[in-house]
Amino acid sequence: MSEERPDDYQAGSPARLALDVLAHKWTLLIVLALKRGPLRFSRLQASVAGVSSEVLSTSLRELERDGIIERLDYATAPPRVEYDLTELGATLCEPAKAIRAWADAHGAAVLAARHRYDQLPRN
Amino acid sequence: MSEERPDDYQAGSPARLALDVLAHKWTLLIVLALKRGPLRFSRLQASVAGVSSEVLSTSLRELERDGIIERLDYATAPPRVEYDLTELGATLCEPAKAIRAWADAHGAAVLAARHRYDQLPRN
Numbered sequence: 001m002s003e004e005r006p007d008d009y010q011a012g013s014p015a016r017l018a019l020d021v022l023a024h025k026w027t028l029l030i031v032l033a034l035k036r037g038p039l040r041f042s043r044l045q046a047s048v049a050g051v052s053s054e055v056l057s058t059s060l061r062e063l064e065r066d067g068i069i070e071r072l073d074y075a076t077a078p079p080r081v082e083y084d085l086t087e088l089g090a091t092l093c094e095p096a097k098a099i100r101a102w103a104d105a106h107g108a109a110v111l112a113a114r115h116r117y118d119q120l121p122r123n
Numbered sequence: 124m125s126e127e128r129p130d131d132y133q134a135g136s137p138a139r140l141a142l143d144v145l146a147h148k149w150t151l152l153i154v155l156a157l158k159r160g161p162l163r164f165s166r167l168q169a170s171v172a173g174v175s176s177e178v179l180s181t182s183l184r185e186l187e188r189d190g191i192i193e194r195l196d197y198a199t200a201p202p203r204v205e206y207d208l209t210e211l212g213a214t215l216c217e218p219a220k221a222i223r224a225w226a227d228a229h230g231a232a233v234l235a236a237r238h239r240y241d242q243l244p245r246n
Contacts, residue, residue, distance in 0.1 A: 010172045014230030015223075021233055022222055025146045049133045067236025088232050091225065098221035099145055100138075102214065107137030109211050110144055113190025 021066050022092070026051055026059045028099060030069070031085065031092045038072060038084035068092065144189050145215070149174055149182045151222060153192070154208065154215045161195060161207035191215065 010016060021027060026048060033039065033047035045056050060083060063069045068089035074080040085092075133139060144150060149171060156162065156170035168179050183206060186192045191212035197203040208215075 018226035018230035065240040095221040098218040103138040103141035107141035117188040
C-alpha cells in the first residue's frame with residue numbers, strides 16, 4: 001500500500017519538512033495554546049509551561065517563517081503584539097487533536113515503561 | 124471546553140511527557156518505518172533517510188526506554204537483531220497517520236511560506 005512507504009520521507013522533501021516542523025519540541029504546545037485565539041507573548045509563555053522567553057521567541061519566529069503563526073502588531077500606544085494561528089496553522093489543529101488524544105490516553109503508560117526500564121539491571 | 128485547555132500540559136505531567144516523546148525529531152519517522160513490521164538496524168536507517176547511526180542508536184534506546192519499540196535479539200549465529208513496535212508503540216500509528224496526512228497535504232505550503240519569508244526585507 002502506498003500509504004505505508006516511509007521511504008517517501010526523504011530529507012528535503014516537502015512532507016519531510018512538514019514532519020520536522022511538527023517534530024519541533026514546542027510546535028504542538030504552541031499550536032494547542034493558540035487554538036482558541038490570539039495571545040500576547042506573556043500569556044502564551046504561561047500556557048506553554050517550561051519554555052524560556054528566548055526559546056519561545058525563537059520558536060515563534062520559526063513558526064512565523066513556516067507560515068504557521070502570524071505576529072499581529074496593533075501599532076497602538078502602548079504597543080500591543082499578539083500571536084495567532086494562520087489559516088495554514090489552523091490545519092494543524094486536526095493532527096494536534098490526534099496527538100493530544102494519544103498523549104492523554106498513553107502518557108501514563110510511557111511513564112511506567114520508563115520507570116521499568118530504569119530499574120532493569122544493565123550489563 | 125476541557126479539550127481546549129493547553130494549561131493541562133504542565134512540565135512533568137504524563138501527557139506532556141508523551142507530547143515530548145512525539146515531538147522528538149525522529150520518533151515519527153521511526154514509527155512510520157516500523158509500521159509494517161520489524162526491521163534490522165541497517166534497513167531502518169535506510170528508511171529514516173538522513174539519520175546518522177549514532178543518532179538512530181540513541182533514538183532507538185530512548186524509544187525502548189519509553190516502551191514504544193522493542194529490541195528483538197534472536198541469539199542466532201550470526202547474531203540477528205531487529206526492532207519492532209510494542210503494543211504501546213502501535214497505538215502511535217493513529218496520530219502518526221494524522222500527522223502524515225497533514226505533512227502530505229501541507230508540506231508544499233510550508234515550503235512556500237518559508238521562501239516568502241526569506242525574501243522579505245528585514246529591518
